[in-house]
Amino acid sequence: MYSNLEQIQSGSFSTVYKAWCSTLKKYVALKVIPKQKYTETGIMNEFKIMKLLGKKHPNICSMIDYYEDDNNYILVLEYCECGDLYDFLSIVKRQGSVGHPALIQLDFIKIIHQIISALTYAHNLGIAHRDVKPENILLTKEGNIKLADWGHATLDRVSKDFNIGTDNYRAPETFGCLNGYDTIKCDAWGVGVTLFYLMFGQCPFRNAEIPANGMDLYGFGSSSSSSSLSSSSSSSSNSHKKVAKCVNFQQYLVDPYGFIYRYFLEPIVCVHQGRPYNSNEGKPSFYVWQDMVNIYQIFYVCRIIVDNLATIDADDRFMSSSLILFDKVWNYNNNFNQGGVDHEMKDFNGVTENATLSNGKSNMTNNNNNLERKQIIGKSS
Numbered sequence: 001m002y003s004n005l006e007q008i009q010s011g012s013f014s015t016v017y018k019a020w021c022s023t024l025k026k027y028v029a030l031k032v033i034p035k036q037k038y039t040e041t042g043i044m045n046e047f048k049i050m051k052l053l054g055k056k057h058p059n060i061c062s063m064i065d066y067y068e069d070d071n072n073y074i075l076v077l078e079y080c081e082c083g084d085l086y087d088f089l090s091i092v093k094r095q096g097s098v099g100h101p102a103l104i105q106l107d108f109i110k111i112i113h114q115i116i117s118a119l120t121y122a123h124n125l126g127i128a129h130r131d132v133k134p135e136n137i138l139l140t141k142e143g144n145i146k147l148a149d150w151g152h153a154t155l156d157r158v159s160k161d162f163n164i165g166t167d168n169y170r171a172p173e174t175f176g177c178l179n180g181y182d183t184i185k186c187d188a189w190g191v192g193v194t195l196f197y198l199m200f201g202q203c204p205f206r207n208a209e210i211p212a213n214g215m216d217l218y219g220f221g222s223s224s225s226s227s228s229l230s231s232s233s234s235s236s237s238n239s240h241k242k243v244a245k246c247v248n249f250q251q252y253l254v255d256p257y258g259f260i261y262r263y264f265l266e267p268i269v270c271v272h273q274g275r276p277y278n279s280n281e282g283k284p285s286f287y288v289w290q291d292m293v294n295i296y297q298i299f300y301v302c303r304i305i306v307d308n309l310a311t312i313d314a315d316d317r318f319m320s321s322s323l324i325l326f327d328k329v330w331n332y333n334n335n336f337n338q339g340g341v342d343h344e345m346k347d348f349n350g351v352t353e354n355a356t357l358s359n360g361k362s363n364m365t366n367n368n369n370n371l372e373r374k375q376i377i378g379k380s381s
């Protein structure tokens with residue numbers, strides 16, 4: 001029934017193959033999970049969630065079939081020809097340089113809509129994904145996305161599972177809190193960090209090697225005993241080092257706007273002004289999305305993420321209102337490029353003028369609104 005198997009990826013729990021399905025007469029993806037790597041409860045959870053999600057939503061990678069043999073569980077999934085967004089961006093990154101970034105021929109705003117639409121659909125069914133990240137967002141050849149890997153998903157609205165998801169994309173409360181965390185609000189955080197990745201080509205939170213007896217001064221590692229964010233022994237051969245996760249997380253928690261400015265926005269400004277940027281922190285991205293060429297957009301999008309998605313207080317995270325604001329930015333940008341400015345956006349603009357994405361360097365607001373990003377990062381059109 002399945003032939004021409006070709007390995008796509010080998011993840012921590014599974015190996016994924018592309019295969020020809022003779023009955024459906026199309027390619028499918030086979031996610032093969034060795035029984036020794038996954039508990040029956042785990043696979044049954046993923047299976048149950050995928051069944052509940054069904055095949056209706058165009059931006060959810062649906063399950064076509066499921067079976068098992070003596071050694072493996074096998075999920076038969078819709079096949080997404082262009083792989084995941086993480087790999088896609090790695091390829092694009094290699095094609096660009098600081099002076100000449102590659103152009104991504106996909107609409108950023110469409111991708112935002114599709115991610116939020118898929119999650120909203122799941123949330124309405126009571127399902128939280130809990131592992132939103134670029135690796136789990138698949139791309140079709142038509143340039144649409146499908147949210148995949150529902151292995152960490154849950155139907156519980158409140159969870160005390162502090163060992164789930166991918167550290168750099170996890171909301172602060174998932175590392176440990178008294179009454180458990182709201183799983184749906186966690187997804188909003190994951191979307192926020194993912195959007196930073198999609199815009200700038202790197203996750204804002206990073207791991208670092210520190211001496212085995214060293215204190216992790218910045219992250220949660222040294223202070224939290226129960227969470228998986230705690231510094232863990234590195235698997236590297238160097239036994240005198242350990243990996244501290246999210247070492248710069250604390251800096252974000254203290255001052256999110258300043259952090260994002262320093263990490264992502266300042267490098268873009270530096271390149272524009274011909275100044276060196278601190279290469280230990282963020283770097284300018286080596287690509288631009290085709291519908292995202294204005295520095296004004298970049299600043300607003302960062303602000304919307306910080307205020308509505310990657311917001312420290314989980315109660316303040318709202319995917320739907322972030323979407324309204326994202327749309328306003330894109331509408332404003334279109335009007336702006338056509339020489340018009342709509343009134344509502346003037347107010348919105350006023351909010352940003354007084355706001356502090358810039359860590360005291362607020363000359364990056366209105367005066368530069370009309371600078372095209374390709375100008376800023378020196379792209380010759």
Ligand SMILES: Nc1ncnc2c1ncn2[C@@H]1O[C@H](COP(=O)(O)OP(=O)(O)OP(=O)(O)O)[C@@H](O)[C@H]1O
Pocket residue numbers: 008009010011012013014015016029031061077078079080081083084087135136138148149151
């Ligand atoms: N339906 C699909 N079509 C195309 N590629 C896919 C598909 N499903 C998964 N992949 C590829 O395989 C990778 C691993 O898949 P998935 O995340 O589901 O497995 P996993 O074992 O849970 O991985 P990990 O534990 O490392 O997150 C994805 O990042 C993607 O590149």
